[in-house]
Amino acid sequence: MTVTIENDQLKAQISLHGAELQSLVSKANSLEYIWQADPKYWGKHAPVLFPIVGALKEDSYRYKGQTYHLPKHGFARNMDFELLEESGDTASFILSATPETKAVFPFNFELIIRYELGGDGLTVKYEVENLDEEEMFFSIGGHPAFNVPLAEGLSFEDYYLAFSPRKSRLNLPLDGNYINLEQRTLGQTNTNLALTHDMFKNDAVIFETKGLNAISICSEKSPHSVTLSYKDMPYVGIWSPYPTESPFVCIEPWCGIADTTESTGELIEKLGIQQLAGREKFSTKYAITVK
Numbered sequence: 001m002t003v004t005i006e007n008d009q010l011k012a013q014i015s016l017h018g019a020e021l022q023s024l025v026s027k028a029n030s031l032e033y034i035w036q037a038d039p040k041y042w043g044k045h046a047p048v049l050f051p052i053v054g055a056l057k058e059d060s061y062r063y064k065g066q067t068y069h070l071p072k073h074g075f076a077r078n079m080d081f082e083l084l085e086e087s088g089d090t091a092s093f094i095l096s097a098t099p100e101t102k103a104v105f106p107f108n109f110e111l112i113i114r115y116e117l118g119g120d121g122l123t124v125k126y127e128v129e130n131l132d133e134e135e136m137f138f139s140i141g142g143h144p145a146f147n148v149p150l151a152e153g154l155s156f157e158d159y160y161l162a163f164s165p166r167k168s169r170l171n172l173p174l175d176g177n178y179i180n181l182e183q184r185t186l187g188q189t190n191t192n193l194a195l196t197h198d199m200f201k202n203d204a205v206i207f208e209t210k211g212l213n214a215i216s217i218c219s220e221k222s223p224h225s226v227t228l229s230y231k232d233m234p235y236v237g238i239w240s241p242y243p244t245e246s247p248f249v250c251i252e253p254w255c256g257i258a259d260t261t262e263s264t265g266e267l268i269e270k271l272g273i274q275q276l277a278g279r280e281k282f283s284t285k286y287a288i289t290v291k
Contacts, residue, residue: 007089007117010290019081019093019113021046021144024122026290033226033290035145035248042241042248046144047077048113048126051105053139053235053272054258055177056265063137063267068104072177073143075101076111089117097131107136121289126282133278137267139256140274141235142286144228145248148195148240151222156195156247161238162216163189164229170208172235172257179206179260179271192218197245204239204250206257215251223291228253230286234272253286 001016006027013023022045024033037043055072062068079101081093092114097107107130114125124144130136148159163169171187172179187207195217199205214229215236228251230236237252257272259265267273276282 003083003086003091005086005089005091005115005117007119009120010117010122012115012117012122014091014093014115016081016083016093018047018077018079019095020044020048020077021115021122021124024288024290029224031150031224031290033146033150033288035147041244041246042145044077044143044145046142047073049073049139049141049143049252049254049256050076050111050128051107051109051138051140053141053254053256054179057178057259057263060265061267061270062265063106066106068106070104074139075104077143081113084112085114091115105138107138108132109136109138111140120291121287123285123287125285128274128276128282130276130278130280130282135278136276137270137273138276139254139270139272140282140284141233141252141254141256143250143252144288145250146217146226148217148247148249149219149222150217150224150226151219154219154221156197156245158221159195159217159219159249161193161195162218163193164214164216165212166190172206172208174203174206174258175261177203177258178263179258181260181262181271195249197240197242200240200242203242204237204252206235206237209234209236209253213253217249217251225291227289228286229289230284233284233286255284
């Protein structure tokens with residue numbers, strides 16, 4: 001089942017399965033901005049990453065002396081949410097802990113994902129509530145995929161990434177599925193970054209981010225672009241499958257990250273892990289703006 005929300009400028013569709021954004025269309029030009037999940041390349045649109053982001057060593061972690069197993073990016077993207085609210089240009093979805101989730105993630109949580117259309121953009125809000133008295137450890141992030149090219153007659157290589165603010169950001173390279181902190185470099189995000197398929201030969205390109213950030217997919221040959229912006233989400237991944245030359249790019253804002261090559265496997269020691277006190281709530285959001 002999908003839920004449709006719309007305003008004067010945009011129409012969005014969200015599936016109850018994974019509370020996943022499946023479509024974002026401009027009413028002015030009927031342009032679809034979200035990748036349409038062709039399984040030849042990648043059969044997802046914009047999955048929600050929870051309660052981990054990226055891969056764990058051996059798909060496992062330890063907490064309070066017990067070992068748990070979680071696949072890459074967690075389980076939320078593969079579960080059915082309930083529709084909490086639907087009202088014209090907004091919709092909210094909820095996922096609660098179950099005996100099955102507690103078998104792999106021993107915390108009593110509620111996850112609410114809210115989509116809000118406003119003007120030429122869509123805001124995606126995440127709220128995690130810890131329903132237990134003891135602290136909770138988790139990660140959460142977005143994985144929206146955008147069509148590239150956005151105009152007929154153009155190619156993937158006709159596009160570039162524009163970063164705001166224009167400054168260098170720390171690049172965290174992957175070694176297989178894991179972050180290699182010893183190989184950190186200063187990424188040249190102080191200038192436009194030309195899109196090529198080869199830039200993803202080592203999987204996602206990952207940057208550490210602070211404060212307010214915006215990343216745009218643009219072309220000098222087209223007026224159409226898409227921008228993802230967020231505040232105080234500490235990492236962003238940029239990804240397209242390789243070596244398959246896929247016609248989309250993901251811009252992924254994260255509150256969490258994959259294990260490092262030196263990870264101990266202890267959940268509370270995990271790089272980027274979020275810590276939430278008992279009976280408290282965590283919230284974050286990102287926005288997609290289109291032209």
